[in-house]
Amino acid sequence: MTEANPAFVPLPPPDAEVKTTCCEYCPVACGYKVYLWPAGISGGRKAEENALGIDFPGPALSGKWPSQNMHTVIERNGIQTNVIIIPDGDSAVVNVGGTHSVRGGALAQKLYRQTGPTSDRYLTPMLKVRGQHLPISWEMAIDLMAELSHHVIDSYGELAWGMKIYSYQFYENVFAASKLALGEIGTPNYSPHHAPAEGDDVPGLSDVGIDAFGTAFADDKEADVLFIAGSDPYETKTVRFTTWQQAGGAKIIYVDPRKTFTAAYAENHGGLHLQLMPGTDTALYSAIAREIIANGWEDTEFVRDHIASRAELDQEGKWRRVQFGRSFDEFSRYLFSEDDFTLEGAERATGVPAAKIRMAAEMMTGAGGERPKTMLLFEKGVYWSHNYENTAAIGSLGALLGATGRPGRGTGRMGGHQRGGQKAAGYPLDKSPHSFEGHPIEMDTERWLVEGNTRFRWVVGTNWLGAMGATQALRKRVADLTSMGPEVDSTDPATVLRQLKERIDAGGLVIAHQEIYPNESTPSADIILAAGAWGEDTYARNNAERRLRIYDKIMDPPGDAIPDWKIFSMVAQRMGFAGFDWKDTNEIFEEASPKSAGGRRDFAALVEKAKAEGVRGHDLLATYGTQGLQTPLSLENGELIETVRLHEDLQFKTDSGKANFVFADWDAVKERNDILGPTSGEVWVINGRINALWNNLFDHARRQISKERWPMNFLEVHPDDAAAWGVESGDLLSIESDNVLDQLGNKTTGSFTAAAYVSDIVPPGVTFTYFLYPGSPSNAVTSADTSLQPLSLRYNFKLGKGKVTKIGTTDLKETMSFAPRNLAPAGPEG
């Protein structure tokens, strides 16, 4: 007999309060149930004695077992309260049967507790006084926001007033923010968390005419072949992979410079891994397209009936489509004019063996036999290396296969985060100071700021500095701009206002940062606005298959923190704007609904039905639970009609209704690769997400299971490179480049440190690191010169480079797991 502490988790009793939510993180957005009941009480083990409704111990795959990380105790309305946040085991959509990722599975650990890892939430607004953030009142904070905003707009115009904000953090918050910034203030100085400018992330695909989020997860399961590029689904969209892609048995053609678990799985199960060198996607997709056309394997019926002719393209109202759109003949002529698009040429250009390129073309088309159902799915590995060309090339390949609008046949994004970007007003393109060949384009807000034109920036919910390219150069410039004029040395509201106005008038920059936790950008802020977030109010949001669901409120924001929408409302009203006096998020949701009409997120019919039935929009949505509704929605005889997939009528987002091919300029890509790629002594430093972490680690830096797995940032290094550099796993590395381009296109330097993780997951000459690990600014070695992508103003985040040097070692050699992470199970043939 041994005496020790047995592990346990309390079970929710039958009368526990139940709420519905979805995961906070990846775009799959698994459905979850939240159980709340007083601490010190546990339900029984019989099904009728607990709210989960199963006997304990429960069987494998029950989807109803709360692990210890699914449970915590919070203070709620002054009462110590048990919380279990558990995947919805009854779900028939998304995470069928209660499966989940490690990210969402531990959502309970996200909740605020006065002690423990989440206790460093911002609890009050703060003001930087002599370099230190001090608590201030909301009254003072809102006054400062309103007064400074008026001063900047009145003295320097609305282009000097900027907002840098998440694009997805619930419809209600984005609507409220954009109503103020784009609607009332009308500034073009507004950009999302991930890019220097508003606008389309996948313009090449959009110019084909195909919606980026037109497919359904069911299509992944229905498909015979999944062509997945620049996105690692097992690692980053886990449940979509295990429940929909892998479970459907499709052969996977996986495109990635890294041989990840998904790559190994694909190869073990009759698929392919096309291990291209960074920056060569355009050549690869174009070579596959050329091989298809050379053999007559394209979907001739689709091309004949649904691809626009040159005459039709010339009638298009969108200049990009006229300029870059291509008919089938034009597209073919281009493909056959480039030596790098032959099988051998593409092997030289991309590093992918010619035989594999040929095999991909055969698998995707059936090589003249029965045509398989093929899906083409991609994400940031594609559009954050060469934005326009890569998305044009993969979109054109999809069009060539007729991969759209039909079960198991589609082309689109995998998604990076969930979809909550319902804006209240359009972007004021006519005010933007930037253009492309005479056509107005969105403002590059980072360039604008670095040039000294932005005098006030309101940052909302993002580690802004870390998330932009050439991050160290940007940080230095921001430090200069925020140190102009007098230092704030007082907590007297009038003095503070005078001093900050003096800075603005001296050409400097004032920053307000609305956040839940301190991050690497908040030290630059003059004003901190303490925000509430997921679970701290009721919100709505779509996932990557346009599934709209409710995210219930679980608890109040901690301390004096306030939900984002309410902060926007308070500032707007203090500035004198009408129409911001919402009582709750439902009022915003209902106000936003007509703005969604006609788009992929159209939920106007839901609110219309709710009003007809005399209920609130949020409440009607809540009745659909974790299943939600797939938008766009329509009403027929009082019933809501969902849309499983877009383009089912084979009508596309063009004036003619036909799709088209799009010119993907490989010569421009090659030129850019020469500028951005590694120079002598450097290797590629590509970056992305990792299974147990999410974005800037705002939650996962405070989550034990994630921090134990990844105690510091890592750099994957191939064993051959490791041997050449004298490096082994756990060594501390310097990664440095003196050839980074800053926001103005000037050459600068960048460096960061990380622990070596020696693995054949990367090929020689290519390293991989996490993209936003705190204390390890990997975007220091990615460039930020949008003149290289002047059409879409996206950074080439995936094309970092640097010289790798061992600068010491760490205790991680003993304590961190360096086990291989790409060991996939054998296929059916063993």
Add this chain to the structure above:
Amino acid sequence: MFLGGATGAVVAMGVLVPIGLASRETASGGQTAAIVGFFPRLKVAGLSELEEGIPVLFDYPQVGQSSMLVKMGEPVIGGVGPDGDIVAFSRLCTHMGCAISEYQHEYKILGPCPCHYSTFDLVHGGMVTLGQATQDLPQLLLSVDDDAVYADGVFRLVYGFDNTLQGGELVGERV
């Protein structure tokens, strides 16, 4: 590395549980409480019978709590025996409960799980190296007496159960 929520060393039957192992229970297993239970003692294998890299399967501490003991060939966290290399873990995946049979001695990992491919590093206390499990694998407290290796306790919650020691039938007497 293993700080946070540690309850300190636990003295059990004269066996001092290593602080690292004890605190791992809370470090990656969420909340714990000061409940003291009594684990059965189970002889798992004879020390001299163990072959490096060849797992021994058994249930512990309750029937159906399938576990695996293995001699790793190098000293590891929580390891016992003359070389400090004998460890045991639950082999019920802490993601959704599928039994993991694939021990890869070359890498000293258990997995990938046949259901959703979670993989656990047995050198590092059952850490999830890849995959979806929200807890590290429950690690067993072992001891060696003469030639016998005994299971004396388990850290972290075993899949399917709400309490490591309750809900089912113990594999041995709590004397």
